[in-house]
Amino acid sequence: EDVPSQTFDNKDYFCGKETFPVYESIFTEEGETIRKIAIEIEKPPQIEIHVWTIRKGILHHLYVEKLSKREFEGLPYFKLITRTTLSQWKIFSEGEAQISQMCENRVCRTELEDLVKVLYLEKSEKGHC
Numbered sequence: 001e002d003v004p005s006q007t008f009d010n011k012d013y014f015c016g017k018e019t020f021p022v023y024e025s026i027f028t029e030e031g032e033t034i035r036k037i038a039i040e041i042e043k044p045p046q047i048e049i050h051v052w053t054i055r056k057g058i059l060h061h062l063y064v065e066k067l068s069k070r071e072f073e074g075l076p077y078f079k080l081i082t083r084t085t086l087s088q089w090k091i092f093s094e095g096e097a098q099i100s101q102m103c104e105n106r107v108c109r110t111e112l113e114d115l116v117k118v119l120y121l122e123k124s125e126k127g128h129c
Contacts, residue, residue: 017085017086017087018042018085018086019083019084019085019121020039020040020041020042020083020084020085020086020089021039021040021080021082021083022037022038022039022040022080022081022082022083022084022089022119023036023037023038023039023040023078023079023080023081024036024037024038024078024079024081024116025038025075025077025078025079026077027077031055031056032053032054032055032060033052033053033054033055034051034052034053034054035051035052035054035112036049036050036051036052036078037049037050037052037092037116037119038050038072038078039084039089040069040072045068045069046066046067046068046069047066047067047068047069047071047072048064048065048066049064049065049066049067049072050062050063050064050093050096051063051064051065052112054112056107057107057108057109058103058104058105058106058107058108059099059100059103059104059108059112062096062100081119082119082120082121083121084119084120084121085121088118088119088121089119091118092115092116092118092119095115095118096115099111099112099115
């Protein structure tokens with residue numbers, strides 16, 4: 001018997017944990033790819049954007065910027081890709097720090113792709129809370 005997904009105050013819950021929207025923007029120019037992963041956090045209300053600059057598959061630059069929701073709404077190219085929990089976001093951030101050191105001098109396309117996959121919650125887990 002399927003239990004309908006719970007919603008409280010129009011927020012999505014995953015195994016009783018609140019989820020937050022995650023956005024992505026990918027922009028390629030002159031052999032350089034700028035990939036941005038952003039999460040919308042309620043408290044404090046802000047958007048945290050992780051910006052990756054990738055040249056020839058090598059992660060050249062990584063930084064984090066924080067914006068207000070109003071500033072973020074004015075940015076083009078972002079699309080909602082998933083919702084995630086704060087614990088998954090923490091895993092993503094920690095993995096990102098490791099990859100930035102590991103990938104300074106070598107191609108890391110698959111590592112970066114796998115890192116983004118951490119943010120996607122497994123639907124099958126809902127029944128196993």
